[in-house]
Amino acid sequence: MVRNTSTSVVTIERFIIEQERRHAGASGTLSGVLSDIALAAKMIANKVRSAGLADVLGSADQENVQGETQQKLDIIANDTIVKAMDHGGRLCAMASEEVEELIPIPDKFRTGPYVLLFDPLDGSSNIDVNVPVGTIFSLVTKTSAGQRGQVSDALQPGTAQVAAGYVIYGSSTMLVYTTGHGVHGFTLDPLLGEFLLSHPDIKIPEHGRYLSVNESYEQHWTPQVRSLIQRYRGLDGKRAAMNVRYVGSMVADFHRNLLGGGVFAYPANAKSPQGKLRLLYECNPLAFVCEQAGGAAIDGRGRILEIQPTALHQRTPIYIGSRADVEIARELLTNG
Numbered sequence: 012m013v014r015n016t017s018t019s020v021v022t023i024e025r026f027i028i029e030q031e032r033r034h035a036g037a038s039g040t041l042s043g044v045l046s047d048i049a050l051a052a053k054m055i056a057n058k059v060r061s062a063g064l065a066d067v068l069g070s071a072d073q074e075n076v077q078g079e080t081q082q083k084l085d086i087i088a089n090d091t092i093v094k095a096m097d098h099g100g101r102l103c104a105m106a107s108e109e110v111e112e113l114i115p116i117p118d119k120f121r122t123g124p125y126v127l128l129f130d131p132l133d134g135s136s137n138i139d140v141n142v143p144v145g146t147i148f149s150l151v152t153k154t155s156a157g158q159r160g161q162v163s164d165a166l167q168p169g170t171a172q173v174a175a176g177y178v179i180y181g182s183s184t185m186l187v188y189t190t191g192h193g194v195h196g197f198t199l200d201p202l203l204g205e206f207l208l209s210h211p212d213i214k215i216p217e218h219g220r221y222l223s224v225n226e227s228y229e230q231h232w233t234p235q236v237r238s239l240i241q242r243y244r245g246l247d248g249k250r251a252a253m254n255v256r257y258v259g260s261m262v263a264d265f266h267r268n269l270l271g272g273g274v275f276a277y278p279a280n281a282k283s284p285q286g287k288l289r290l291l292y293e294c295n296p297l298a299f300v301c302e303q304a305g306g307a308a309i310d311g312r313g314r315i316l317e318i319q320p321t322a323l324h325q326r327t328p329i330y331i332g333s334r335a336d337v338e339i340a341r342e343l344l345t346n347g
């Protein structure tokens with residue numbers, strides 16, 4: 012049998028460099044940041060893969076700034092990213108879901124134009140039960156004067172993002188990102204240790220099959236949110252029922268809906284008036300990816316990407332996914 016040998020294998024490094032070459036004035040700095048993120052992702056993937064073997068399971072008996080118990084892998088993932096990113100001369104600061112203040116670049120290292128914002132390990136409460144977890148990242152350009160970044164540099168609306176994406180540590184490890192020119196997915200070849208282009212130019216279906224929401228908060232929802240979820244589930248007879256799928260790892264739920272179509276919702280509720288998810292580390296980056304794939308992301312009224320952040324760890328309700336399904340949320344939540 013004659014095999015087709017003409018298929019070229021595209022590594023993430025090659026793809027990033029080729030994409031950057033297409034844009035005049037590109038300095039290579041953004042490519043460098045993305046390559047460093049890919050390296051950090053491989054290191055975290057190794058830790059996550061061996062989590063059941065090594066003594067890294069369970070909680071570290073510390074609370075993070077959100078008042079949640081940190082899992083050990085949260086801390087390991089956070090430190091892995093900081094160490095992979097702090098010395099390249101490409102960043103002026105970082106901000107992490109797991110760290111209260113802005114993370115400065117140490118004085119001994121050069122700085123660069125970008126601020127990296129990240130959720131080092133999303134869905135970390137699932138680690139003990141071997142459910143997919145992820146890393147989410149967002150990159151904005153420094154606007155303040157001086158060499159070192161300031162909090163104001165991190166507090167930019169999502170429309171200012173120059174790149175964003177996530178890594179999902181699932182049955183395979185995938186890195187999905189956008190720089191505003193479509194969404195591209197790479198799968199880690201465990202033998203080569205390379206991310207290979209597997210999902211070029213991802214587009215989310217216009218309507219979706221899946222609904223991802225934690226219905227155990229129903230009693231705390233507003234009547235509008237309740238009606239919306241009933242609509243999605245086909246209970247008011249006005250549309251076909253969506254299939255409910257909720258992993259409890261936003262990255263995993265979002266990734267499934269990105270490929271299969273659907274909507275992920277984390278509404279505000281009486282107990283959490285701003286919902287749970289963080290604007291800068293979770294909602295903005297996934298909203299950028301989703302819009303670039305042809306989908307939409309709103310907080311119930313307006314576009315997630317247009318929210319002006321006022322604090323590093325602020326939260327927002329979110330409805331994200333297929334454009335037509337998110338439009339239903341906008342209609343029902345704004346018109347009651």
Ligand code: AHG
Pocket residue numbers: 079108130132133134135136225259260261262287
């Ligand atoms: P993290 O592990 O980074 O704190 O994020 C967990 C988030 C998100 O991944 C998930 O969608 C959500 O928490 C689940 O929350 P509920 O258990 O309240 O549904």
Ligand code: MN
Pocket residue numbers: 130132133134261293
């Ligand atoms: Mn998270």
Ligand code: MN
Pocket residue numbers: 085108130131132133134135
């Ligand atoms: Mn997290």
